[in-house]
Amino acid sequence: MIQQLRKTALLLKILLLLMAIGSSNSCYAQNKTLSNLLEIAGKVTDSRTGEPIANASISLDFKKSGFISDTLGVFKLYLPNGEYVVKVSAIGYKPFRTRVVLTKNVQLNIELDEISKTLEEVIVSSQATRKDIQTPSLGVTLLNIKGIKKLPAMMGEIDIIRSIQTLPGVSSVGEGSNGVNIRGGNVDQNLIYIDDMPIFNPTHLFGLFSVFASDAIRELELYKGGIPARFGGRSAAVLDIKVTEPSTEKFKLSGGIGLVSNRAMAEIPIVKEKLSVLVAGRVSFNDFLFKWLAPDNMKGTKANFYDFASKVFYRPNKNNTITLSAYLSEDYYQVDSLFSLENVIASKTQFDYGHQNASIHWSHYFGPKLSMEIVGVTSLYKTRTYAPDSVNNIDLRNQVFYNNLKAQWDYLPDDKQKINFGISGIRYDIQPGSLNKDVKSRIAAVEIPREQGMEFGIFVDDEYKFNNKLTIQAGLRYAHYLALGAGTVNTYLTTEPKSLNTIVSTRTYSSGEVMKSYGGFEPRLTMKYSIDEKNTLKLGYNRMQQFFQLISNNTTPLPTARWKLADEFVKPQFSDFYTIGGFHSFKDDIWELSAEGYYRNAQHILDYVSGANLQLNKNLETQIISGKGKAYGLELMLTKRRGEVNGWLSYTYARSLQQMLGDFPSVQQISNGDWFPSNYDKPHNFNMLVNIQPSKHHSFSFTFAYQTGRPVSSPVGLFQIDNQRYPVYIARNNSRISDYHRLDFSWTITNPSLKEKRWEGSWTFTVYNIYARQNAYSVFFKPVAYGVRPYELSVFGAPFVSLTYNFKFL
Structure with a gap:
C-alpha cells in the first residue's frame, strides 16, 4: 500500500511539473x-x-x-x-x-x-570606495567629474559647488549663497585649490554658479576630516581640484551650448608623448534674458561672467614632468536698484570681480622610492563696486595678492610605509579698501592701509601599515606667521572696549618690520582598523590654524567683503577636530554603508558688534569681537556604486554653535553670552541621488534635498521715535526660516552614431525645482499696528527648465 502511494505521489509530481511547463509556454507553443x-x-x-x-x-x-x-x-x-x-x-x-x-x-x-566595464558615474568614484575601506583616510571623498556632469543642474550649468552639497556634512545658507559650509565651518574656513592655485570666491553671479570650467576638471578631492599635513592655512575643510592633463597622443575637442553659457575645451598635442596644451573656457551672455523676461524695473540688469583654464604639459624625459597652469575668472553685474555706501544712495550699481591665477609644477622621479615636486603659485583676486553718478561717483576697490612656493617629497622605504614631507612659504598682500582713489567725486577719497604677512610651514606625514588590520597615518605641521609693516598699531585703554575714544597711543612700523608673530604645531592623526575585508573602523584628529579670514556682517558674504590678516588684535583662528567612522561594503563592493561622527572646537572666531561699519573702517578692531564655536554631527550614507540604477541616500544631524563674550562681556557679549546657532546651523539634512541608465542612449537622474531652515534674528518688540516704529533685537539667530526642500530631474540623450567619425553629441534636459517649492532665502520684518510682521523672500520659487547640447570630438 505504501509503495503504491509513493508511485501515485511521484506520478502527480511529474504531472504537475508538465502542466507548469506547458502552461508557461502554451500560448506560444500551441x-x-x-x-x-x-x-x-x-x-x-x-x-x-x-x-x-x-x-x-x-x-x-x-x-x-x-x-x-x-x-x-x-x-x-x-x-x-x-x-x-x-x-x-x-x-x-x-x-x-x-x-x-x-x-x-x-x-x-x-x-x-x-x-x-560600466562607468561608475555616481559622484563618488570607486577610488573613494577603496579609500573608505582600505586606507586610513577619514572624511575624504574623491569626486568623479563624469558623475557630476550627470547631476541635474540649475539652468543646465554643471556646477561643482552645488554638486558637493549633495554630500553629507556639506550645505549652504540658501539659494544663491556664496560658497559652502562644511561640518560647521564658515565659507572662508575652506581651502579651495585648483592645481594649487587658491580660489577666494568660488561662485559666479553672487552664488548662482560655481567658477570652475567643468570640462577642464579631471577630479576633485574633498577633505572634511583627516586632512593631510601638507594642507594648512584654513580651519575647516579642503577642496583640492585637479585640471585635466592634456593628451599627448591626439587632438580632442569638447564643449556645450546652453541657456546661460557656452563652453569649449581643446587638447592639442604639440610634440607626441612630450608636449601638449589644454585650453578651456566658458562665457555667458545673459543680458537678453533680463530684457525679455524680467519685470520693467529689472530690464536694465546685466549679468555676465567668464572663466578660462589652460594647462601646458611637458615631459622632457621619463624622470621629469613640468606643467604650467593658468586660471582666470571674471564677473560683471549691473543692477538698477538702490545701493548705499558712505551715506550716499546710488540708483545704478556695477560689480566687477574675479581671479587671475597661475602656477608651475616640476615633478622629478629619483627612483622607485623617492620623488619630488616643486610648486610656485601667484594669485590675484580683486573686486570693484562702481556707482556712476554725475557728482557722487562711487568707486570702491579691494584686492588680495597671494604668492606661494612649496617643495615636497614622497619617500617609500618599503611596501608598508609612505612618507610625505616638505616646506612652504606664502606671502599675503591685501588692499582692504580703496574708495575714489582716481575718481572725481564729491565723496571724499578713503584708502585703508595695506596689510602684509608671511606664513611659513614645514610638514611631514607618515603612513605605516602594521599588518592587514591596522594602519596609522600620523602627521605634524608647524606653521609660523609674521604680520609685516608698514603700518600703525593703536594702544587702547585696558578698562574699556576699543573705540576711537579709548585710543591711548599709536606706534608706527616701517616697511618689512615685524608687527606681530604667531605660530604653533598642528598634529594630525588617523587610524584604520579592519575587522575584516568588508568592515572598517577609523579614528581621526586634526588641529588647524588660520591666519587669514573674511569679515562680513552679511549672512552670505558678498564678493566685496573684506579679507583680514591676523595682527595685534585679530588672533589666528584654530580648531581641534575629532572624527570617528565605520564603513561596511557588501555585494561585491557595489553597496557601501558608512557612519561618521565628528566634534569640532574652534577658538578666536570673529563676529561683529551691532551697527558695525566693516568695509572702510581703518580701526576694524573696534567693530569686531572674538569668541569660540563648536560643531558636532552624525553622517549616515548608503551608496550603490554600480549597475543600471545607482546613487545614494544620506542623512546628517549637525549642529553649529557660537559663543561671543569679547574682552568685556558685560557690554560686548552677544545673546547674553549664551551659545547661539551660527548662520549655517541646520540640524537635519537629507539628500538623495538616483541615476538610471536603461540604455547607452538614455540616462536619467533625480536629486532630492531637505534641510532644516537656517537661523535668523527675530525682533522681540518695538520702540518708537517721532511716530516711527522700529524692531528691537536682543538675541542673535533666535528663530528660523521655513524648512528647505527641492526635487530636480535631468535626462541625457546620447547619440554615438557618429563615433566612427570621432564625434559624439548629447542633449541634457534639466528641470530644477520640479514642484516649484518657494524656498525662503531670507526674512525681513516690518512694523504693523499689532507688532512686527515677518516676510520671507524666495529667490527661485518656480521650476527652471533648461536644454544643453554637449559634444566631443576625439
Missing part, C-alpha cells in the same frame, strides 16, 4: 502553428569579446516570462503582432531594454556590457 504569430529571433553576445552569452534571461513587458538563451546565446519568441518591451539580462552584465513594434518578423542582435 499557437506556433497559427498563421497570425510573428517571430522575434535574437542572439545575445558580450559587447567586448563577441562571445555568446548562454542562459541570458528574456522577459516581456517587464514581466518574468521564463525564457532563456541557449548555449549559443540564441532565443526565439512567437507572438501576435503588437508592441512589446523586451528586456535581456544576465549575471554580471548590464541589462538591455528595447521596444519592438511587431508587424513582421524581427531579428535582434544584442550586446551586453559587463558591469565592471
Whole structure:
C-alpha cells in the first residue's frame, strides 16, 4: 500500500511539473502553428569579446516570462503582432531594454556590457570606495567629474559647488549663497585649490554658479576630516581640484551650448608623448534674458561672467614632468536698484570681480622610492563696486595678492610605509579698501592701509601599515606667521572696549618690520582598523590654524567683503577636530554603508558688534569681537556604486554653535553670552541621488534635498521715535526660516552614431525645482499696528527648465 502511494505521489509530481511547463509556454507553443504569430529571433553576445552569452534571461513587458538563451546565446519568441518591451539580462552584465513594434518578423542582435566595464558615474568614484575601506583616510571623498556632469543642474550649468552639497556634512545658507559650509565651518574656513592655485570666491553671479570650467576638471578631492599635513592655512575643510592633463597622443575637442553659457575645451598635442596644451573656457551672455523676461524695473540688469583654464604639459624625459597652469575668472553685474555706501544712495550699481591665477609644477622621479615636486603659485583676486553718478561717483576697490612656493617629497622605504614631507612659504598682500582713489567725486577719497604677512610651514606625514588590520597615518605641521609693516598699531585703554575714544597711543612700523608673530604645531592623526575585508573602523584628529579670514556682517558674504590678516588684535583662528567612522561594503563592493561622527572646537572666531561699519573702517578692531564655536554631527550614507540604477541616500544631524563674550562681556557679549546657532546651523539634512541608465542612449537622474531652515534674528518688540516704529533685537539667530526642500530631474540623450567619425553629441534636459517649492532665502520684518510682521523672500520659487547640447570630438 505504501509503495503504491509513493508511485501515485511521484506520478502527480511529474504531472504537475508538465502542466507548469506547458502552461508557461502554451500560448506560444500551441499557437506556433497559427498563421497570425510573428517571430522575434535574437542572439545575445558580450559587447567586448563577441562571445555568446548562454542562459541570458528574456522577459516581456517587464514581466518574468521564463525564457532563456541557449548555449549559443540564441532565443526565439512567437507572438501576435503588437508592441512589446523586451528586456535581456544576465549575471554580471548590464541589462538591455528595447521596444519592438511587431508587424513582421524581427531579428535582434544584442550586446551586453559587463558591469565592471560600466562607468561608475555616481559622484563618488570607486577610488573613494577603496579609500573608505582600505586606507586610513577619514572624511575624504574623491569626486568623479563624469558623475557630476550627470547631476541635474540649475539652468543646465554643471556646477561643482552645488554638486558637493549633495554630500553629507556639506550645505549652504540658501539659494544663491556664496560658497559652502562644511561640518560647521564658515565659507572662508575652506581651502579651495585648483592645481594649487587658491580660489577666494568660488561662485559666479553672487552664488548662482560655481567658477570652475567643468570640462577642464579631471577630479576633485574633498577633505572634511583627516586632512593631510601638507594642507594648512584654513580651519575647516579642503577642496583640492585637479585640471585635466592634456593628451599627448591626439587632438580632442569638447564643449556645450546652453541657456546661460557656452563652453569649449581643446587638447592639442604639440610634440607626441612630450608636449601638449589644454585650453578651456566658458562665457555667458545673459543680458537678453533680463530684457525679455524680467519685470520693467529689472530690464536694465546685466549679468555676465567668464572663466578660462589652460594647462601646458611637458615631459622632457621619463624622470621629469613640468606643467604650467593658468586660471582666470571674471564677473560683471549691473543692477538698477538702490545701493548705499558712505551715506550716499546710488540708483545704478556695477560689480566687477574675479581671479587671475597661475602656477608651475616640476615633478622629478629619483627612483622607485623617492620623488619630488616643486610648486610656485601667484594669485590675484580683486573686486570693484562702481556707482556712476554725475557728482557722487562711487568707486570702491579691494584686492588680495597671494604668492606661494612649496617643495615636497614622497619617500617609500618599503611596501608598508609612505612618507610625505616638505616646506612652504606664502606671502599675503591685501588692499582692504580703496574708495575714489582716481575718481572725481564729491565723496571724499578713503584708502585703508595695506596689510602684509608671511606664513611659513614645514610638514611631514607618515603612513605605516602594521599588518592587514591596522594602519596609522600620523602627521605634524608647524606653521609660523609674521604680520609685516608698514603700518600703525593703536594702544587702547585696558578698562574699556576699543573705540576711537579709548585710543591711548599709536606706534608706527616701517616697511618689512615685524608687527606681530604667531605660530604653533598642528598634529594630525588617523587610524584604520579592519575587522575584516568588508568592515572598517577609523579614528581621526586634526588641529588647524588660520591666519587669514573674511569679515562680513552679511549672512552670505558678498564678493566685496573684506579679507583680514591676523595682527595685534585679530588672533589666528584654530580648531581641534575629532572624527570617528565605520564603513561596511557588501555585494561585491557595489553597496557601501558608512557612519561618521565628528566634534569640532574652534577658538578666536570673529563676529561683529551691532551697527558695525566693516568695509572702510581703518580701526576694524573696534567693530569686531572674538569668541569660540563648536560643531558636532552624525553622517549616515548608503551608496550603490554600480549597475543600471545607482546613487545614494544620506542623512546628517549637525549642529553649529557660537559663543561671543569679547574682552568685556558685560557690554560686548552677544545673546547674553549664551551659545547661539551660527548662520549655517541646520540640524537635519537629507539628500538623495538616483541615476538610471536603461540604455547607452538614455540616462536619467533625480536629486532630492531637505534641510532644516537656517537661523535668523527675530525682533522681540518695538520702540518708537517721532511716530516711527522700529524692531528691537536682543538675541542673535533666535528663530528660523521655513524648512528647505527641492526635487530636480535631468535626462541625457546620447547619440554615438557618429563615433566612427570621432564625434559624439548629447542633449541634457534639466528641470530644477520640479514642484516649484518657494524656498525662503531670507526674512525681513516690518512694523504693523499689532507688532512686527515677518516676510520671507524666495529667490527661485518656480521650476527652471533648461536644454544643453554637449559634444566631443576625439
